[in-house]
Amino acid sequence: MKILAIETSCDDTGIAILEVKKEGSEAKFKILGNKVSSQIDIHKEYGGVFPALAKREHIKNLPLVLEKVFKDAKIKIENLKKEIGAIAITTGPGLEPALWTGIVFAKEISQKYNIPIVPVNHMEGHIFSIFPKKGKTFKIDSDKKIFPALSLLVSGGHTELILMKNWFKYKKIGQTRDDAAGEAFDKVARMLGLPYPGGPEISRLANEERINLIPLLLTKEKAGKRFPNSKNPSSILPLASGGGTQIQLPRPMIYSKDYDFSFSGLKTAVLYLIRDLKEKNPNILNDIKVKQKIAREFEDAVIETLVHKTIKAIKEYKIKTLIVGGGVSANDYLQKIMLKKIKENKLKIKTYFPSKSLTGDNAIMIGIAGYFGYKNKKIVKNLNSIKAQGNLSL
Numbered sequence: 001m002k003i004l005a006i007e008t009s010c011d012d013t014g015i016a017i018l019e020v021k022k023e024g025s026e027a028k029f030k031i032l033g034n035k036v037s038s039q040i041d042i043h044k045e046y047g048g049v050f051p052a053l054a055k056r057e058h059i060k061n062l063p064l065v066l067e068k069v070f071k072d073a074k075i076k077i078e079n080l081k082k083e084i085g086a087i088a089i090t091t092g093p094g095l096e097p098a099l100w101t102g103i104v105f106a107k108e109i110s111q112k113y114n115i116p117i118v119p120v121n122h123m124e125g126h127i128f129s130i131f132p133k134k135g136k137t138f139k140i141d142s143d144k145k146i147f148p149a150l151s152l153l154v155s156g157g158h159t160e161l162i163l164m165k166n167w168f169k170y171k172k173i174g175q176t177r178d179d180a181a182g183e184a185f186d187k188v189a190r191m192l193g194l195p196y197p198g199g200p201e202i203s204r205l206a207n208e209e210r211i212n213l214i215p216l217l218l219t220k221e222k223a224g225k226r227f228p229n230s231k232n233p234s235s236i237l238p239l240a241s242g243g244g245t246q247i248q249l250p251r252p253m254i255y256s257k258d259y260d261f262s263f264s265g266l267k268t269a270v271l272y273l274i275r276d277l278k279e280k281n282p283n284i285l286n287d288i289k290v291k292q293k294i295a296r297e298f299e300d301a302v303i304e305t306l307v308h309k310t311i312k313a314i315k316e317y318k319i320k321t322l323i324v325g326g327g328v329s330a331n332d333y334l335q336k337i338m339l340k341k342i343k344e345n346k347l348k349i350k351t352y353f354p355s356k357s358l359t360g361d362n363a364i365m366i367g368i369a370g371y372f373g374y375k376n377k378k379i380v381k382n383l384n385s386i387k388a389q390g391n392l393s394l
């Protein structure tokens with residue numbers, strides 16, 4: 001069977017066609033066609049996604065992306081009924097005007113060619129995004145021994161820890177109380193005058209600062225003597241330039257007893273830091289070294305918090321498999337520190353990150369989740385009942 005998958009929850013118009021080569025829980029898939037049309041250039045000037053524009057762009061892009069994917073998959077539109085067994089469509093969470101464009105598009109195809117629709121939760125898609133690797137075919141690890149599993153889902157709209165006793169058995173054990181991790185990256189990037197999306201930009205600067213720090217780290221002991229109360233002397237080393245300014249940001253809720261997160265206070269701490277630095281020198285942000293230092297301390301704060309809570313949950317729930325998904329899972333430092341801490345804590349678990357091309361929003365992940373939804377009889381009987389649900393939860 002073949003699945004047509006459509007994703008329009010935010011600023012990416014994604015369409016994919018997957019062929020299920022082997023059915024059942026040990027399903028094997030082949031990607032016949034896949035395209036994501038990004039709207040980044042359009043939203044860039046707003047420093048974030050502008051819903052009305054996202055809607056307009058999805059409406060314009062959907063038929064073009066579909067045509068391209070059909071061509072790649074060698075599917076003729078007149079054979080659609082014969083070729084496609086189900087349409088998987090993201091119904092939430094996300095921006096409702098954007099979600100509706102995909103839903104309306106999917107309904108039109110469904111009605112015209114009499115193909116059933118399976119609604120998909122976008123976050124469930126991010127969980128399944130770990131399976132496709134290099135090449136066009138991939139299979140699902142269906143071994144029951146992988147459970148209990150834990151999913152850390154980190155994107156522009158979400159930061160949550162999901163406990164899974166099995167596929168489709170979700171229990172949210174923690175989430176952000178305010179901003180999502182990706183949202184914080186985007187907002188801090190904006191404060192530093194960096195373009196949207198901010199995650200990759202901050203990460204790049206932070207890495208540059210880590211490289212700058214290598215010679216300084218050699219004098220870490222000296223710094224430890226100067227700041228004897230600091231747990232992490234390297235984080236309060238003076239800026240390589242910028243007037244010897246020291247930068248230290250909070251790790252909000254890192255030691256709270258629950259599995260919740262909070263990134264809004266951290267974002268405000270960066271705002272005040274920049275304000276104070278600018279009072280001393282209005283042009284301070286022209287100094288790339290200052291930006292690098294802020295980016296590194298901010299990235300450290302976010303990643304340390306995410307990793308600390310994830311490791312705590314792995315221990316408490318005796319997790320066998322860790323899945324990390326969502327846009328922020330592209331962050332190299334998150335991957336590095338997560339694997340380092342797993343090793344340091346001697347945790348014998350399997351860890352999955354999506355391949356880089358699937359960390360962001362795409363329709364392949366929606367197609368996989370849609371196939372299992374189809375198998376679990378989640379086909380929609382009445383097309384009018386399909387609604388965009390901006391706050392849909394797992």
Ligand code: KG4
Pocket residue numbers: 010154155156157158181182183185186197198199200203326327328329330331332359360361
């Ligand atoms: O999953 P996604 O593509 O869209 C949503 O569903 O929100 O996630 C987008 C988010 C943005 O906030 C972006 O800044 C962030 O993922 N992101 C990153 C990185 N790449 C993308 N954050 C940190 N480091 C990265 N390398």
Ligand code: ZN
Pocket residue numbers: 122126155156326327360361
């Ligand atoms: Zn997403």
